[in-house]
Amino acid sequence: MNLERYFSDIINDVNNAIAKYLESANTPTLYEASRHLFSAGGKRLRPLILVSSADSLGGDRKRSILAGAAIETLHTFTLVHDDxxxxxxxxxxxxxxxxxxxxxxAILAGDLLHAKAFxxxxxxxxxxxxxxxxxxxxxxxNSVxxxxxxxxxxxxxENRDDVAIDDYMEMIKKKTAYLIACSSGIGSMISGGDNTTFEKFFNFGLYLGISFQIVDDIIGITSDESELGKPVFSDIREGKRTLLVIKTLNEASSEELLLLRSVLGNRNSSHEDLKKAAEIIKTHSFEYAYNLAEKYKVMALSNLSEINFKNKDAIDALIYISDFTVKRRK
Amino acid sequence: MNLERYFSDIINDVNNAIAKYLESANTPTLYEASRHLFSAGGKRLRPLILVSSADSLGGDRKRSILAGAAIETLHTFTLVHDDxxxxxxxxxxxxxxxxxxxxxxAILAGDLLHAKAFxxxxxxxxxxxxxxxxxxxxxxxNSVxxxxxxxxxxxxxENRDDVAIDDYMEMIKKKTAYLIACSSGIGSMISGGDNTTFEKFFNFGLYLGISFQIVDDIIGITSDESELGKPVFSDIREGKRTLLVIKTLNEASSEELLLLRSVLGNRNSSHEDLKKAAEIIKTHSFEYAYNLAEKYKVMALSNLSEINFKNKDAIDALIYISDFTVKRRK
Incomplete structure (x- = not known):
């Protein structure tokens, strides 16, 4: 199967569905603001997972495209408000x-997208x-x-100094992984999957989502502005307690800690200090974080391998998405 | 029937349902912020209308209380974000x-309430x-x-000088009346009302909602801070284009217009100037606005009178609510 074509067909159909629901004659500014982030691209990861999951059980494409549009619109609402x-x-x-x-x-546009998703x-x-x-x-x-x-x-x-790795894992499970679990889970439910199948799809998405977020945190420190689409080192500047930062704070020398504490969450940090902090973080946490992301991806794929599928191509698409999720850091 | 008892029973049950859905062990601050406005009281107008409408057709109380809790929670989400x-x-x-x-x-608490309503x-x-x-x-x-x-x-x-009365009517229909129409309409639907009955209940709520908003605009100018629960004349200070303001701008003398234009939307207006502006507005628009509110109330009741009800007490409750909506300005 031509995977590129498979994905681009889904993305086109999802984009068209979203565009149709966000057309409006009255209050044009509100609708323009609501459409803004869609026009900026994005991977459409969640609808790809939802539609591929549905396809793998022989689900109805019209239904899964619309559900995929719903999940992408929900995701976009959270981005607008998070920003x-x-x-x-x-x-x-x-x-x-x-x-x-x-x-x-922007508050109103997010609220509109939230309702449009429903x-x-x-x-x-x-x-x-x-x-x-x-x-x-x-x-x-429940995902919202x-x-x-x-x-x-x-x-x-951001205001706590005692965030443990378990706290972080709980947080990304809620903030990122649950919506991805919801994507594969709903794909299964609307395609006749029974409760056991739903569980497996849900766990596939949950573990993949955890892996995805860990890799996202890594990319946040290694990529430049054009790759990220946002300023470099913003996670460090905002004092985000990512897995990398927590692991580093647990292991750093007292000299390294001195620098880290002066830079983390300090919006006036110089680029040079941010770079130094990033180097310290890399040394202590990259190997560990990458291995953990890999471990969760394997757990995701293990759930996928137990599914009694009807369409092997769609399962291959989900495996491709999983591999890409972890590999994209390179 | 003891109406006071009838209403307080509904309010208690709705409040208990909301409290149950907004309990939480983790992220206590988020849930505390979400519960805040409920603890400050409020009329619970929308659930009263929903449950009374359902009762009038012999609907299941457990269902209507939960749907009433949903509509109040949705309303509260919009208040948090509007503020x-x-x-x-x-x-x-x-x-x-x-x-x-x-x-x-506050953005997050509103989003949580929005999802909790669903x-x-x-x-x-x-x-x-x-x-x-x-x-x-x-x-x-659709109501959201x-x-x-x-x-x-x-x-x-707020940034336009050419808002016509028709524009205003369209705006309050969308911003206020539709959710009240949704309350009576859903009350009907979950109690076995057919499409024609739904239409009548929906229109009852829509017209009542229009009447309600016009009276609210009147109260915004006549009441003091302790009655309003917010600063006096805030509508004038914010330059809100209420029915009263539009009507006055259409009719005022050039001398009056001079004062009005210097006060409307001017956050630094003195209390004395605000009071003068309020007097001008009263003279030109109160009679007109009150008559229009009365007219819409009569249209609301006319829809109600055509309903083939099973429970006369619940219809009486809806009539009482309608009368109260207009009379409360006095």
Whole structure:
């Protein structure tokens, strides 16, 4: 199978569905602000996972495309609001929504996307029995609730000095992994997967999501601005307690700690100090973080291997996505 | 029937349902911020309308209480975010959520409430057929979408000098009336009301909501801070294009216009100037606005009178709520 074509077909259909739901004659500024981040590209990782999962069980493509559009729209709503909360001014190489339209409009655009996501999901469920309807909705709702809790933990961590690796794992499970688990899980549910199959798809997404976030934290320190689409070292400047930072704080010498503590969360740090801090972090944590990401990817694939699939190509697509998730750091 | 008892029973049950869904062991700050506005009281107008509408058709109370909790939670989410957008620091006599916990936590608390509202609604629909499930969800989702558009119009009006009365009516229909229409409409749908009955309940709520908002605008100018729970004349200070202001701008003398234009939207206006502006507004618009509110209330009741009810007491409760909505300005 031509994987590139397989993925680009899904992405096109998902983009078209989203565009259709975000068309509007009245209040044009609100809708323009809501469409902004979609036009900046993005990997569409969550819909790719949802649709491939559905395909692997022989699910209806029309349904999975709409559910995929819902999950991408939900994800985008969280990005718009996270950028306000984190005071980030660049995303995917574009000014963030609140920078372009002001905070009130950005809050409102996020709220609209949140509701639009539910609208798309509701429409994707036409004709289903009550039990599937209720369970898909519940999984989707829980992903927003869990994500909000994860974001609250992330914000709280910035003011704490005693964040442990277990705290971090709990936080990224909530903030990132749960929505990816929800993508593969819903893909299974809307394609006739039973409870056991749902569990396996859900765990596949959960472990893949953890792996994905760890790699994202690594990329946040190794890549330059054009690759990142946002300023380099912003995680360090904001004092984010990533796995890398926690591991480093646990292991660094007292001399290294002195520098780290003066740089982490200090928005006035010089580029030179940020670079020094990044070097210290690399030395202590990269090998460890990469191995952990690899371990979770293997756990994800192990769940996938137990699935009684109908379409091998779609499973291959999910394996490709999993490998890419970890490899992209290089 | 003892109406006071009837209402307080509903309010207690709705409050208990909300409290149960907003309990949480982890991320306590997020949940505390989310519960804040509920603890400050409020009329619970929307759940009262939803549950009374359901009762009037002999609907299941357990279901309507949970749907009522959902609609109140949705309403509260919009208040939390509106207060950030409008820079309001007082609500129901308490500091607003963003004043107490900061903007990032207030954005997040609103998002959590938004998702929790969907969770409650989803749980209230257990066991229903797909078509009712889909239609209730759709009505609920549309209320958020419509509300966001109404808020966008309201914000845009502050920078415009040519807002007509029709524009205002369209805006309050979206920003306020639609959610009240959704309350009576969903009450009907979850109690076996057919499409015609739904239409009548929906229109009852829509017209009542318009009446309610016009009276709210009147109260915003006539009441003192302890009645309002927020600073007096804040609508004038923020330059809100209420029905009263639009009507006055259409009719005022050139001398009056001079004062009005220097005060409306001027956050540094003196209390004396605000009071003068309020007097001018009263003279030109109160009679007109009050008559219009009364007219919409009559249209609301006319829809209600056509309903083939099973429970007369619940209809009486809805009539009482309608009368109270307009009379409370006195």
């Amino acid at each position: 306000i909360m984190d005071h980030d001014s660049l995303r995917r190489g574009l000014p963030t929504v609140h920078v372009k339209w002001g905070e009130p409009m 609208q798309m999901l509701n429409d994707s469920l036409t004709g289903f029995d009550n039990d599937i309807y209720h369970k898909v909705m519940e999984t989707f709702v 609730i869990t994500l909000s809790e994860g974001q609250a933990m992330d914000m709280e961590f | 950030i957008m409008d820079h309001d620091s007082l609500r129901r006599g308490l500091p607003t959520v963003h004043v107490k916990w900061g903007e990032p936590m 969770q409650m609604l989803n749980d209230s629909l257990t066991g229903f057929d797909n078509d009712i499930y889909h239609k209730v969800m759709e009505t609920f989702v 979408i419509t509300l966001s558009e109404g808020q966008a119009m309201d914000m845009e009006f």
